[in-house]
Amino acid sequence: xxxxxxxxxxAASRGLRPAEGFAPGPVTPLLTKGGRIERALAGSxxxxxxxxxxxxxxxxxxxxxxxxxxxESQPFVPRLGCDRKGxxxxxxxxxxxxxxSRLWTExxxxxxxxxxxxxxxxxxxxxxxxxxxxxxxWLGESSPGDFSFxxxxxxxxxxxxxxxxxxxxxxxLWEAGGTVARRIHEESTE
Amino acid sequence: MQINRTxxxxxxxxFIGGLIFTVLEFTVFPFPIFxxxxxxxxxxxxxxxxxxxxxxxxxxxxLWKTGIKGKGTLVSxxxxxxxxxxxxxxxxxxxxxxxxxxxxxxxxxxxxxxxAHLMQPGLVLPVYVNPRDPEDILVVW
Numbered sequence: 001x002x003x004x005x006x007x008x009x010x011a012a013s014r015g016l017r018p019a020e021g022f023a024p025g026p027v028t029p030l031l032t033k034g035g036r037i038e039r040a041l042a043g044s045x046x047x048x049x050x051x052x053x054x055x056x057x058x059x060x061x062x063x064x065x066x067x068x069x070x071x072e073s074q075p076f077v078p079r080l081g082c083d084r085k086g087x088x089x090x091x092x093x094x095x096x097x098x099x100x101s102r103l104w105t106e107x108x109x110x111x112x113x114x115x116x117x118x119x120x121x122x123x124x125x126x127x128x129x130x131x132x133x134x135x136x137x138w139l140g141e142s143s144p145g146d147f148s149f150x151x152x153x154x155x156x157x158x159x160x161x162x163x164x165x166x167x168x169x170x171x172x173l174w175e176a177g178g179t180v181a182r183r184i185h186e187e188s189t190e
Numbered sequence: 191m192q193i194n195r196t197x198x199x200x201x202x203x204x205f206i207g208g209l210i211f212t213v214l215e216f217t218v219f220p221f222p223i224f225x226x227x228x229x230x231x232x233x234x235x236x237x238x239x240x241x242x243x244x245x246x247x248x249x250x251x252x253l254w255k256t257g258i259k260g261k262g263t264l265v266s267x268x269x270x271x272x273x274x275x276x277x278x279x280x281x282x283x284x285x286x287x288x289x290x291x292x293x294x295x296x297x298x299x300x301x302x303x304x305x306a307h308l309m310q311p312g313l314v315l316p317v318y319v320n321p322r323d324p325e326d327i328l329v330v331w
Contacts, residue, residue, distance in 0.1 A: 032303040096240040098247040
């Protein structure tokens, strides 16, 4: 099935509307690569959170992404990366200098599939409250196989690396984006 | 300690390589070209830099945990050079700290690209100040 058909199918099943020209700017690490989001579709992602799903391309890389704004999270967790283990990410650390992020490795189950990075000045108690066991179980066992997400100053970007995940893959990404957005929103407003 | 595997590799590469070259230069080569000693000096300089950075990292953690917490309202932000592909930004902040008179400070920070665009006047950032040294300030971005 062509990518455009998969997106059309997702739009029909979820009631999403076209969001042509959607450009959130370089607000998360992946989005600083300077690519473009195409085939963007917008709609209600979770509770009161609006989301946009689209195909993000830069250079020879293609991702399918879900973007949402959760500004209420900023005071609690300004920066959070939950990247699939093995995914190549920018780590501009050359071996000696003070790091601008640190690994959060408290959850062994999460460590099996993900690399979690936060600000060096992140409150660990809040992270423990965010990563409740049910959320960790879902991330570890039920989230899409190549799923990652990053949260930067209230901007959430969930992504999968498959070039053409098909309609079912896009459905799973939209669903996963909603689960992550809902969890962050709930914990930030508690 | 801030040194990662890349750091240890670089330290080892320059030190051991420098040592081997130094021995060769003064025993096998017809005349020394001082490449070995230069590499060893580089490894020592990198080691000193790493120790200083590690100390700075520990101090920042200490400030974050024990410093006086306040807020800094951004007055201006100017970006200059790129260091390790990240912008070096000069921030001018109006500090508000409990029990202290408001004051304006300037700090230069290396900030990730995705955060740099947020550095607009009016933005409020958490700051931590050393209780014994008011000029010792940690700006958390």
